[in-house]
Every structure is written in structure tokens, then in C-alpha cells.
Amino acid sequence: MLKRLIKTIFLISLIIFAFSCKKSKLFETEPNNTFSQANRVELNSEIYGYLDSETDIDNFIFESLENQVVRIELSGVKGVNHAMQIWRVENSRVTPLKIIDDNRKSSPEEFANLHTPPGIYIITVMHGNRDEKKGNTENPYMLRLTSRQYISEEEEPNDSSANANHISDTVQITGYFSPGQNLVNEQGEYREEDWFKFIIDETENLPLLADIQLKGVSGVDPVLQVLDSGLNLIASSDNSGPGGDESIQNIGIKDPGTFYILLYSKNYQYNNNEAYFLNFRLKQHEPGTEIENNDTIERANTISGNEIRGRISSADDVDYFLFKPDSKNNLFRVELTTPAAMDTVIEVYDNRMSKIMEVDNSGPGGNEIIPNLFINEGVYFKVSSKSGFDSNAEYVLRIAPMHIEGPVEKEPNNNLRDANIINKSISGFISYKDDIDYFLIKSDSRKKLSLTIRGVKDGIVKVSTTDPLGYIIRTVEVKGDQTISMVEMFDKKGYIIVEPVKAAYNDPYHITIEEAR
Amino acid sequence: MKTCILFFTALLSLMLIQCSSVDRGSLIPERESSDINFILTAYDTDIDDPSKDRRSYYRVYINKIDSGRTTTGLESQAKFFETQLPPNRHLVKLEKWVLDEELGRYVKLNNIEQPKPDFIYVTADKTGIIKVTMKSTKFGNAAFSKVVE
Numbered sequence: 001m002l003k004r005l006i007k008t009i010f011l012i013s014l015i016i017f018a019f020s021c022k023k024s025k026l027f028e029t030e031p032n033n034t035f036s037q038a039n040r041v042e043l044n045s046e047i048y049g050y051l052d053s054e055t056d057i058d059n060f061i062f063e064s065l066e067n068q069v070v071r072i073e074l075s076g077v078k079g080v081n082h083a084m085q086i087w088r089v090e091n092s093r094v095t096p097l098k099i100i101d102d103n104r105k106s107s108p109e110e111f112a113n114l115h116t117p118p119g120i121y122i123i124t125v126m127h128g129n130r131d132e133k134k135g136n137t138e139n140p141y142m143l144r145l146t147s148r149q150y151i152s153e154e155e156e157p158n159d160s161s162a163n164a165n166h167i168s169d170t171v172q173i174t175g176y177f178s179p180g181q182n183l184v185n186e187q188g189e190y191r192e193e194d195w196f197k198f199i200i201d202e203t204e205n206l207p208l209l210a211d212i213q214l215k216g217v218s219g220v221d222p223v224l225q226v227l228d229s230g231l232n233l234i235a236s237s238d239n240s241g242p243g244g245d246e247s248i249q250n251i252g253i254k255d256p257g258t259f260y261i262l263l264y265s266k267n268y269q270y271n272n273n274e275a276y277f278l279n280f281r282l283k284q285h286e287p288g289t290e291i292e293n294n295d296t297i298e299r300a301n302t303i304s305g306n307e308i309r310g311r312i313s314s315a316d317d318v319d320y321f322l323f324k325p326d327s328k329n330n331l332f333r334v335e336l337t338t339p340a341a342m343d344t345v346i347e348v349y350d351n352r353m354s355k356i357m358e359v360d361n362s363g364p365g366g367n368e369i370i371p372n373l374f375i376n377e378g379v380y381f382k383v384s385s386k387s388g389f390d391s392n393a394e395y396v397l398r399i400a401p402m403h404i405e406g407p408v409e410k411e412p413n414n415n416l417r418d419a420n421i422i423n424k425s426i427s428g429f430i431s432y433k434d435d436i437d438y439f440l441i442k443s444d445s446r447k448k449l450s451l452t453i454r455g456v457k458d459g460i461v462k463v464s465t466t467d468p469l470g471y472i473i474r475t476v477e478v479k480g481d482q483t484i485s486m487v488e489m490f491d492k493k494g495y496i497i498v499e500p501v502k503a504a505y506n507d508p509y510h511i512t513i514e515e516a517r
Numbered sequence: 518m519k520t521c522i523l524f525f526t527a528l529l530s531l532m533l534i535q536c537s538s539v540d541r542g543s544l545i546p547e548r549e550s551s552d553i554n555f556i557l558t559a560y561d562t563d564i565d566d567p568s569k570d571r572r573s574y575y576r577v578y579i580n581k582i583d584s585g586r587t588t589t590g591l592e593s594q595a596k597f598f599e600t601q602l603p604p605n606r607h608l609v610k611l612e613k614w615v616l617d618e619e620l621g622r623y624v625k626l627n628n629i630e631q632p633k634p635d636f637i638y639v640t641a642d643k644t645g646i647i648k649v650t651m652k653s654t655k656f657g658n659a660a661f662s663k664v665v666e
Binding site for chain 2: 446468471473475488491
């Protein structure tokens with residue numbers, strides 16, 4: 001029994017001894033309140049210190065001997081809102097690089113990736129601004145510096161266009177949404193921003209297209225933007241929530257200059273442990289593909305040929321195109337082939353930029369068709385998606401000339417005022433869902449006319465005749481491409497109104513009028 | 518007593534029709550081709566409130582076959598129908614349609630509101646032009662007159 005007790009006491013003593021022999025902690029040496037008094041620290045080491053009064057400031061200096069990246073971690077101190085500022089010493093001048101402060105008491109501060117080319121750097125541990133400053137003489141902080149090799153990544157600090165990192169034609173770079181706030185960035189509401197730039201010179205074969213994709217990180221809702229040389233916003237992507245990806249495709253570069261990519265997180269969100277990936281690619285513009293930014297009618301891409309391909313890369317992306325036919329007064333069939341994820345809409349504007357029609361006949365993944373578009377001098381098309389987008393899938397907008405014997409209705413003819421005049425015959429289309437076509441019959445005297453109506457293949461139309469004021473007198477329904485005749489009196493003037501009951505867009509209806517016997 | 522009132526109302530309506538100060542019967546339709554031998558004119562005689570003067574027309578059935586319609590016009594205005602009738606006795610029946618402005622279309626009046634009587638027999642021959650005038654009142658009473666020229 002006694003032996004066992006002695007053994008136990010011996011074992012406990014051994015454990016206590018082993019713990020007491022662990023490596024001793026390195027503590028700051030006060031005073032170190034000024035740069036000249038800064039304590040020297042080595043990379044890949046820790047140092048402890050106290051913010052022991054409300055005015056205490058601790059400076060630490062380290063040297064980087066190679067082009068590398070340093071992670072800086074400052075542990076929390078109970079009841080103290082601390083912060084750290086990072087400086088670079090160059091030619092005896094000290095330049096502020098970052099202020100890192102999460103504005104919370106007792107919480108640690110961290111900066112994931114300070115880019116440190118060879119040189120001298122200073123870290124100042126201090127009180128934050130938000131809370132009442134008070135010292136803590138019992139609980140030390142721990143400052144840890146960990147270096148690693150520089151790879152293809154952002155070079156912090158890159159918080160402004162002036163400090164933007166230069167990137168090449170095709171590159172994947174990584175970076176961190178770290179820290180959450182950067183108080184040096186007064187332009188950007190103290191938010192942490194990452195700026196990159198690419199330069200297009202006169203020797204490039206313009207136009208070029210730029211594709212930018214951001215692979216997000218958990219807990220951060222990112223925003224991706226592209227700006228031109230004058231820092232005007234060209235494109236923006238803010239489609240996903242926290243942890244989501246962002247993408248901007250086919251940004252058109254038509255002129256030489258410096259262009260900027262800006263990344264930031266919403267609401268000062270950060271992730272010090274998971275790196276984002278930014279893919280950037282410049283490519284030659286292929287004729288027949290859209291060039292972003294074409295989000296306004298003034299910036300519409302001109303369609304050369306009869307087809308253009310584009311992408312809806314975000315929920316608010318819209319694409320405008322200008323089409324000018326070779327000859328005037330031509331009839332075209334317009335078809336938009338839609339990727340599965342999208343529910344597209346085509347809007348058509350005349351050359352005075354007045355809206356002619358909006359076509360939204362199909363659901364998600366369905367093609368949109370305008371079977372009969374008369375184009376005189378030129379029209380603008382606006383392609384958008386009501387729901388869904390896919391930056392990797394292309395839509396195709398085709399404008400094909402078509403020929404129909406005899407007169408064909410001209411949209412818009414959706415009311416009495418815009419009614420097309422019908423003489424002997426006319427062909428018309430259900431151009432879009434709920435399209436109503438008005439036709440005007442005029443004569444010098446009262447006439448009894450025989451109307452022959454051939455319906456729309458696979459569709460159903462309602463055909464009405466009216467009095468001179470446009471009030472409906474009689475209505476017949478024509479199913480499929482059957483032919484129906486009716487006799488109606490027109491007192492110098494009257495209208496024929498064609499309305500779809502069941503829409504079918506591919507084939508026309510046909511109306512013939514002749515004097516009844 | 519009821520029979521008495523009805524009789525009195527009918528008598529009064531007929532008197533109104535006969536005493537109508539507007540001589541629309543002298544109006545002629547716009548076109549009279551050489552083939553036409555039947556002309557119908559129809560109008561209301563006692564519309565005295567513009568808000569109740571509805572836009573209307575009459576659909577014309579000849580021998581129970583839909584044969585067209587009159588021109589459109591206010592109830593108080595003369596509305597015309599003309600056609601060519603083969604020599605024979607013919608039943609001409611009228612059906613009144615009025616404009617429902619909310620619907621933007623003409624709707625047939627309920628049977629109870631249709632003018633009564635709503636028919637006339639005419640006999641066409643090879644030479645004369647039959648001119649029929651139908652005058653009706655807001656009470657639904659109608660009177661036909663016929664001349665052959």
C-alpha cells in the first residue's frame with residue numbers, strides 16, 4: 001500500500017516537473033511605445049505582451065528577407081478592444097499599410113496575408129477606438145507571425161486603384177477577405193478591398209473580351225466589379241449570397257487603357273482561413289458574340305450578319321443589340337434560342353428607341369419567337385431573363401429574312417389607331433402572347449363584304465368585325481388552319497380584329513375580302 | 518283593369534308612333550342599286566333623353582335566314598337595310614342589338630325588350646321596290662308601314 005502511494009506521488013511530481021520545464025514564453029520589453037523602441041520579433045515566432053494601461057502602445061519590428069507572405073495573429077485580451085496597425089519602413093520613412101480592428105472587446109485580431117517583400121515592418125498593438133480604453137495587467141496578448149512562400153496571389157495591401165496588383169492575360173490568383181475592416185481605406189467606408197489591374201496597350205488586336213470568375217469562401221458575401229481607366233463602373237456581379245461565386249463574362253475591351261477589378265465583401269464579412277480564387281482570362285472577340293457592357297440601349301452591340309450569341313451572367317444583366325437590315329421594309333423572323341436555366345424575354349424598340357413589343361411566350365428554357373418583324377431602318381433588341389441566369393450558357397438571337405406572298409401585317413397594330421389597312425387580303429401572325437391585330441377596311445360607300453379567313457395552324461383565333469367606331473358586331477372562332485367565310489356589311493369604315501385563343505407563332509393566318517353578291 | 522291599362526298604353530304608343538313629328542320615312546338609304554327591291558328603315562320615335570339613346574342595329578332574318586343587318590346608329594336615328602328579294606311572299610323578322618359600352622360590343626336585347634311585333638310579310642314582284650319602315654317606342658311597341666314604288 002505504501003509502495004503504491006510512493007509510486008503515485010513520484011508520478012505526479014514527474015508530470016509537474018515536465019510541465020515546469022517547457023520552453024519559456026518570450027515577453028515584450030517595455031518601454032516599446034515608439035517606433036524607435038520597438039521590440040524585435042522573428043518570423044514564425046510568438047511574443048507576449050500587456051496592454052497594461054489605457055495609453056499603452058506596443059511596437060514590434062520584424063525583417064523580411066525574401067518575397068513572402070506573413071500571417072499576423074493577435075490573441076484576444078479579456079475586456080479589452082485592441083487593434084493593430086502595420087507599417088513599412090522604407091528609407092527611414094514609416095508608411096502605414098493597414099489598421100486591423102474588428103471593433104469588439106476580448107476578441108482576437110488577424111490578418112491572413114501581408115505581402116512582405118524584403119524590408120523592415122512594424123506592428124503596433126494598441127487600443128481600438130470604439131470602446132473605452134482600459135488596461136489589463138493580468139491577461140497578456142500573444143502576437144504570432146507566420147511566414148510562407150509567396151505564390152500567385154494578391155499582394156496586400158492592395159486597397160486602392162493606386163495599389164492595384166497587376167495581373168496578366170490568363171491567371172488564377174488567390175486572396176483572402178481579410179481583415180474585415182481596413183481603417184486606412186477612407187474611400188471605401190473602411191471596408192477591406194482587393195484591387196487588381198490589367199493593362200491593354202495599343203498593340204493588342206481589339207476588341208478583346210475579359211472573363212472574370214470568383215470562387216467564393218464560406219461566410220462571405222462578395223461583390224465583384226470591373227472599372228475602366230477613369231474608375232467608371234463597367235460591370236458588376238453581386239448575384240450570390242454568403243459563400244457564393246460571382247462571375248462577369250465577355251466584358252468588351254474596345255480601347256487601350258488600364259482596367260481594374262475590385263473585390264470586396266458585404267457587411268465587413270471576413271474569412272481568414274479560406275482563400276478565394278480569382279480567374280481572369282482575356283480572349284479575342286469572336287464575330288457574332290456580344291460584347292459587354294451592352295446593358296443600355298445607347299451601348300447596344302451592332303449585329304453583323306443575322307445572328308449573335310450572348311450570355312445572361314447575372315440577374316440584372318440585360319443585353320441590347322442593334323440590327324440594321326441591308327435593305328428597308330423587310331420582313332424578318334426573330335428567334336431566341338434560350339438555355340435551360342433561363343426564362344428569356346425579348347423587347348423590340350424602333351430606331352427612335354420607342355418600344356414596339358415585348359415577347360415572352362415561353363417558360364424557362366423555351367425559345368422566344370417573333371414570327372413577323374418588319375424592319376425599316378433598324379431596330380434594337382433587348383434580351384433579358386425573367387428568372388434564372390447562367391454565365392456559362394449562351395443564348396442565340398437569330399434574325400432571318402422571310403418572304404410571304406402578298407401584304408403582311410405590320411406590328412404594332414394592337415389598337416384602332418394603329419390598325420393596318422386591308423385592301424384585298426392580308427396575312428398576319430400571332431406575334432406574341434395576347435397579341436391583338438387590328439385591320440381597317442375603308443370604302444367610299446356602304447358595302448357588303450365577304451370575308452374568308454384561314455386560321456393559324458395548331459392555333460385558334462377569334463375574328464371580329466366592328467362598326468365604324470370599332471365596336472364589335474360579330475365574332476367567329478377559327479380553329480387550326482380551317483377556312484371560314486362570313487358576310488358583313490361595312491358602312492364606309494369598319495375593323496377586323498384578330499385575337500389569339502390558343503397561340504401558335506410559326507404560321508400566319510390569312511384574310512381575304514371581296515364584295516359579296 | 519290590367520287589360521284596360523295595357524290596352525290604353527298600346528293605344529297611346531300607336532298614337533305616338535303615328536304622330537311622330539320626325540319624318541324619317543322620307544330618308545333614303547345611301548345606295549340604291551338597280552338590283553335592290555327591298556329597303557328597310559328602322560328607328561325609335563320617342564327617345565327624349567340622350568343618355569337613353571343607345572347605339573344599336575337590327576339583325577334581319579328573311580325567311581328565317583340571317584340575311585345581314587341594318588347600319589348602326591343611335592336608336593333615334595334611321596338605320597337601313599337593303600337587299601334583293603326574289604318574287605314571292607317573304608317573312609322579314611328583325612332582332613334588335615344595342616351597344617354595351619363596357620364590353621365594347623353589341624349585345625342582343627332580351628326577348629322581353631325586343632320590339633313587338635318584330636316581323637312583317639312582304640310580297641316582292643319583278644317591278645316594284647318595297648320600302649318598309651319600322652317605328653318603335655321605348656315601351657317595346659313597334660309599327661310597320663310599307664309602300665311599294
